[in-house]
Amino acid sequence: xxxxxxxxxxxxxxxxxxxxxxxxxxxxxxxxxxxxxxxxxxxxxxxxxxxxxxxxxxxxxxxxxxxxxxxxxxxxxxxxxxxxxxxxxxxxxxxxxxxxxxxxxxxxxxxxxx
Amino acid sequence: xxxxxxxxxxxxxxxxxxxxxxxxxxxxxxxxxxxxxxxxxxxxxxxxxxxxxxxxxxxxxxxxxxxxxxxxxxxxxxxxxxxxxxxxxxxxxxxxxxxxxxxxxxxxxxxx
Numbered sequence: 001x002x003x004x005x006x007x008x009x010x011x012x013x014x015x016x017x018x019x020x021x022x023x024x025x026x027x028x029x030x031x032x033x034x035x036x037x038x039x040x041x042x043x044x045x046x047x048x049x050x051x052x053x054x055x056x057x058x059x060x061x062x063x064x065x066x067x068x069x070x071x072x073x074x075x076x077x078x079x080x081x082x083x084x085x086x087x088x089x090x091x092x093x094x095x096x097x098x099x100x101x102x103x104x105x106x107x108x109x110x111x112x113x114x
Numbered sequence: 115x116x117x118x119x120x121x122x123x124x125x126x127x128x129x130x131x132x133x134x135x136x137x138x139x140x141x142x143x144x145x146x147x148x149x150x151x152x153x154x155x156x157x158x159x160x161x162x163x164x165x166x167x168x169x170x171x172x173x174x175x176x177x178x179x180x181x182x183x184x185x186x187x188x189x190x191x192x193x194x195x196x197x198x199x200x201x202x203x204x205x206x207x208x209x210x211x212x213x214x215x216x217x218x219x220x221x222x223x224x225x226x
Contacts, residue, residue, distance in 0.1 A: 001173065032213050043204055043217040044157070088157065092213050093172070099145040099164060099211045101172055106156035 002027045006089055006105035014113050019076040021108050023089030026070070033065060033072045034102065036088040044088055048074060079112045086110070117141040118218035120205050126224045133192040135221050137205030139185075145208045146188040147172075147215060148180065150201040157204070163188055195225045 003026040013019040025033075032051050036044035050056045050063040050072065062075040076083055086109050090102040117140035127133050137146060148160040149172075159172030161180040169180050177199060179191045192199055202222050206215040 034213065034215075043220050046214055046216060049212075049214055090157075093159060099162075099208060099213060100170065101147050101159040101162045102157075102213060102215060103159070103173075104157040106154070 002030070002091060002093065002103045004089055004091055004103055004105035006087075006108045008106060009109040010111050011108055012111045012113055013079050015079060015081060017079055019079045019083065019110055019112070021074040021076075021087050021089075021110065023072045023074075023105055024070055025072070025089075025091050027091065028067075028070060030067075030070075030091045032092055033063070034090040035061075035063060035072075035074045036090060036104075038086045038088060038107065040085075076110075081112045081114050084110060084112045118143075118205060118207055118216060120203075120218040120221050122221060123219065124222045126226060127195050128226055129196060130194050133195050133223065133225075135190045135203055135205075135223070137188040137190070137207075137218055139188075139207050141207075141209070142185060143207035143209050144185075145210075146182065147206040148178075148188070148190045149204045149206065150174065150199075151204060151220075152201050160190065160203075192223075195223075197225050199223065200225045 005024045035048040038044045048063040056063045060077045064073045086107040088107045089105040093101045147162040149157045158174045163169045163182040205218040208215045
């Protein structure tokens with residue numbers, strides 16, 4: 001069973017600063033990586049996907065992937081109180097294009113302090 | 115929200131009773147999934163479907179069965195509910211092999 005590890009937090013960041021969320025994964029063969037945001041009492045929402053080494057930027061969000069270190073991170077620039085949520089990292093259960101589901105980390109609880 | 119709804123949204127049931135949760139989608143997603151989310155465990159895959167009448171087990175499938183008789187509906191059945199199945203259940207779907215899954219609003223199930 002693949003493992004995805006995240007620091008549970010809470011991670012407290014001042015408003016306007018950069019929030020850095022980290023994730024490590026056990027399967028060196030993983031090819032796809034996803035970040036979900038989940039507000040309390042709500043369902044997870046896909047915010048970023050990354051498939052290649054390096055950085056991928058989308059608005060205030062940047063995903064960073066380092067397959068050699070089996071490490072994926074999410075940076076949130078100009079953090080806003082509305083970014084306060086739990087962030088989930090996920091990788092495919094088996095991969096290979098079978099769409100067989102995702103393995104999730106337990107999530108990092110992020111708090112943006114006004 | 116990718117056109118995914120779940121019903122019921124909340125349910126309280128007694129140990130030993132059968133329970134069926136429904137996931138309905140309106141956007142012709144081929145792949146559908148059931149997850150449960152529990153404190154300390156995160157989201158865990160129960161079952162998934164890769165087409166009508168095509169399903170397979172996930173990490174925590176014991177005590178659960180699923181059915182998919184048409185593209186838009188994916189049913190999760192607890193044959194005889196136990197207190198350990200108290201959880202929040204999420205349905206998810208994706209159109210293709212991308213693994214970019216979109217989630218329904220969830221069903222909070224309490225087994226007393």
